Amino acid sequence: MTRADVGILHPGSMGARVAAQAVAAGARVRWLAQGRSAATRERAAALGLTPAASTAELTAECGVILSVCPPAAALDVARRIAATGFHGVYVDANAISPDHMEEIAQVMRGNGARVVDGGITGPPPREADTTRLYLSGDDTAVDTVRTLFAGTLLTPVVLAGPVGRASALKLAFAAYNKISYALAAEACALAAGHGVLDDLRDLAAHLLPGTPLAAPEQLASAGARAWRWEPEMREIADAWRDSGLPGTFADAAAHTFDRWRAHKDDRTVTSDRLIADLMPPQPDERR
Template sequence: MTTIGIISPGAMGSALGRAWAAGGARVVATVDGRSERTRGLAHGLELLPSLADVVRSADLVVSVCPPAHAATVLDDVLAVVGDHRPLLADLNAVSPETVRGLADRAASYGLDLVDGAISGGPPEPGDDTMVYLSGGRAAEVAALPADGIRTRVVGDAVGAASGVKMCTASVYKGTTALWAQALQTAHASGVLDVVLDDLAEAFPEQVPGVGRRIAVSTTKAHRFVGEMEQIAATQAAAGASGELFEGMAAVYRRLAATDLAELSPEEARALTDLTSVLTRLRP
């Protein structure tokens, strides 16, 4: 039985862990020092007393955390790994350059690191959340049975999977920020109904649920700021200017400071009235 250690068992990390557990793996985590919400999200995982217990029990250690914390989490893992040599997988939304730096840091401890990128929401049984993987040992992670996860190895080089994430997230999260900006402006200008009627002709499937989409993203905006900055750096390194997603980072930074951002994602999913959502986006 493969033992998988989940570092930061929030909504995504815990769901990934349960998917692997359903495939037959032993999945361990710790909620030491974490919030009551995280403790609730980690249901179905085997909880151990400390990070050291998780790392030293695992064949594979998976990091799923806000991108700004990826380096700190890796350092925390390296600080307790001792003589144990698990495979590491970084599934955070970071740039190719950032994850290559993490891999070099892990290699200095004699550890291999697989680059991973998650596309979609937390997996559920029968779902197909996509996990892109790259690196010399990516196939080992891809081969793990899971209920709700689909994997694709995109190359042998660490950085390739993160490159995919930076491109797809720029569209998914960038368009959400654009919806928020446009509709908040329409609401303030007194033309929201007219704008929605116009946009519904081009985006008939998106308009009905746009309020919930904006609300849920706002509750995660503090995490998205770092992700937008990583996208900006990735685009700049590719020869595309980074200014657009520096601006997107500013949008999510503003959203993170609103009343709506204080809700949990679960609470935000219950919000269906667009006008109410937009009103709560004011500073």
């Protein structure tokens, strides 16, 4: 049987939109429905994804498998796919350190799979020129993935070199971009504690427009995503330390994002609520 389909693990908010671009390009995209929520099933159906009954069926039908999942699950996902004997093109597009990417590559190569390191930057692809998929690794496999997404809303960008390069670029960008949200929230918490939060926002709007510090609605958007950003910060900390750099910035940001875990996928949370979560309880709240 020719394995012409594409598999996606798993169609969450980012994975679903990545899969939708493959569908738009003419691929049949399969996903593993076992154990997934009703919301995920509805999302997959709406995007035209085809359910697979098992991991074995998924790997038997698909020549390319895309892993888009929380960083902490990336290695387990790779091991489950490798256990089926998959020997197609495996794309790990998760926010993991270069060392962790190499570990996954070793797992997948045991069956002869060709491995592509993928780094997604930007929001889930819904508009042109907003989201890129950086690719490095096996040249032939990289070209397969580049061709798959060419002309879609997910722009493939090839980085010459081995696995690890795309992951390094992804984490370097995420370090600056996402830690800025944690830093803005901590700065706002300091200002709020001294009654000058509005003044800080006015100052930031004057000198730092377009930043999370200046735009409460932009800072608020981090609340719903913090549960995913916290493990990403751990990966960034590991990557920095593996490179001989201190990982303390990322450690601190991970702690901040962990304070917002209760707001998972809550699009209504406000920046004031996030700031309050960082502040010590008031005397009457300690009773």
